[in-house]
Amino acid sequence: MRDATATTDRGGLPRGGSDGVLYNRDFVKFWSGETVSLIGAQVSELAMMLVAVVTLRASAFQIGLITVARFTPYVMLSLFAGVWFDRHRRKSALISSNLGRAALIAVVPLAATAGLLSMELLYVVALLFGVLTVLFDVGSLSYLPGLVDRRHLTEANSKIQISYSIAGIGGPGLAGLLVGVLTAPVTLSVTVASYLFAAVTLVLIRTREPEPQTPARRTSVPASIGEGLRAVFGNRILRNLATQSATFNLFENVVTTLFAVYAVRQMGLTASQLGFVISAGAVGALLGAALAPRVTRLAGLGRTLRLTTLVACTAPVLLLIPGGPRPVSLVVLAAGLGIHGLTLAMFNVNALTLRQTVTPRGVLGRMNAGFRLLLFGTIPLGALLGGGLSTVFGLRAGLVIGVAGLALPIAWLAFSPVFALTTMPEGPWPDGNSVRNEPKDGNTDNAL
Template identity: 35%
Template sequence: MAAPTLWRHPNFLKLWIGQSVSQFGNQFTGLALQFLALKTLLASPSQMGLLGAMGTFPFLLIGLLVGVWVDRHRRRPILIAGDLGRGFIVVAIATLTLLGIVRMEYLYVLGFATGILTVFFDVSYQAYLPALVPRGQIVEGNSKLEATNTTAQVTGPVLAGFALKAVGYAFAMVADGLTFFFSAGLMARIRTPEAVPATSERRAVTTEIREGLHVVFRDRRLWSIAGCTGTANLFSGALFALFTLYAVRVLGLDEVGIGTIGGIGGIGGILGAVTANRLANRIGIGRAIVVGILAGSLSSFGVVLATPQFAFVFLTAMVFVGALGTLWYNINQVSLRQSLVPVRIQGRLNATMRFLVWGTIPIGSLLGGALGEVIGVYPAIVLAAVGGLLAAPWVFFSPVRSLKTIPPPTSD
């Protein structure tokens, strides 16, 4: 008898399709905000760093609290509210742009508000999948979600680049707002029962936060992954805070060029998503995680080597290899994390991991922007690329590297 497949899981398909469409729309807003800041508002390196930081600051500020809160509530209503709220914020930015009154300060505030909703959404999202699909299909579910998200990252930037030229930044962001609403509508139609967490199990918030931290730090596999991902995000945050500024003002690329590079390079992400499970089965999930982070870290040197004459080639190679390695790493490490702890504390686990690994992104963005102002944009990019090499040792010199398959979950 053939193994069951998520292609026949209608409720998973609703989540999958909705998030894929939403991720596609995000490519429009992501590119639009970068060029709006650079070309319309003439942002400096430090302003670009602050803009990049605002969306992830909430992971530092409220990430742990949100994890406890999510574990006390059903996840699907949180996902729906998160998509609706972000859709309205994106439309608000588009409206300000159309009226000609947009300012960097507005982008900071709205970016921060979006970040708050994203904390709730992302913590709930990763905690929801293990409750939606059987444990044996978690890797398949993550692979499908990442494959189509990466497909959106391939086609989205290319179309976004042409769309920004054709219809302007505001209308591109309106399109993204509509994708959030579409995703919320599909998730509202999911019919898989979701139990309300028992109130008798609730304890003090600080106690539950400590439990989430304890879950991570009592297991060397989890804190090694946290250290690896946090280090990688710190230095990639610094690099990508300056990436678009450097590509546009030094390498001479425009909206279409940046979008096309992202699209072509993103093919590596599709390849990574569809081969992550196969790679883990062939060399072991631990080695797949190590290979993925090494590929992702080394790819950053593409922007270091790029010149105006060969910018397209080097940056495309950078994004291709980076996406390939990142998907190998992310799919396998997320699947490992989700399988190591009971469902009842998935929210706290995900919030703790997000706090530890996403919390370094705004620090990196601010650091990159500040270094760009003080020592120059190119030297700051070089330092960020070199620093990214410090991520791999966390998992290379840990029990993660020796894992062949996903181990059984730890006891409650």
């Protein structure tokens, strides 16, 4: 029997043992902190909105400005964050980000107690919170591959996706309960503890982070950003993943922007019925994240990616069907979002692992930053497009266009090398621009 204690693989990365990533104690610390902080983020997001709506009587436009403040840093800072994380160790920045987010959230209840709470303060808090969240997101995506054995990277990403799903399912409900008992400002003080807990778990990690690769010649920040963008768009695997995911995200946000309004105003769903339907998507995502490693082992990487792409892109068609008895309509809507969430989570687990695997360690931060910029940058664009479509063509026609647009990423099945892979590549290749055959254990598998 092989020893399950932590060692390193031939690439110098930590090994969590032959029994899976949960035998890697440092990953468990990272995962537990990430889970608690994600739940805290869900609670704080709803509580912040309720502070604005209930306590400060904010308008819909002012609520929108809070969202803009939260996501603007992704567009403005992601690429610079990627450069920084490729030149420095990530752990200390992750700890500082969690401590900073705890301090920022604490400002709101303190200001409420002192009678200093205002919308302007919420804008500033949301903007600075977004800055720290960008740093944490880019840093954590780059930190994880150095924490676990490459063999366990898919399983580790599956666990993280499970945490996102758990937070999506339980966070809003927990926030509603806490706000009802404690009020919105006090609820925010409770979420401070989640970021402090996450910071402590990072401090307790004992695995030494690999030293950042030092380039032979120091490059400027713009040149480093250019290298990161070339790492994404100069690599066929990453380029096709980026363009496919950005197209999907654009129309996904058209659909999510319009569906809630359409369901309430034209279908007549109550708040509880809408909550049931939306929670089905989160439950599906939880199941998909949990099943992703097993399904990929049984079906193979390329086949799993093909199947999940087809289903995730077409399942939202079910959102357009209901029009009969209310119980049947609810089941159809829930099925559409549940299947969509399940297959999307499976795709995301494998796509994220593939990105982390084929990218050289020296540009990992900049690769993740480039993807963050593309994927999060489509959120406001999709929301604006959805609003424009509904204004010009009406809610249902806008939703139909959004659902039709979600089918566009299926076109990548015809030409993307991503779907030709049968197994996860061993690691990055010097040119990184083509799918090639590499013998392994007597077999010939497609690899990058």
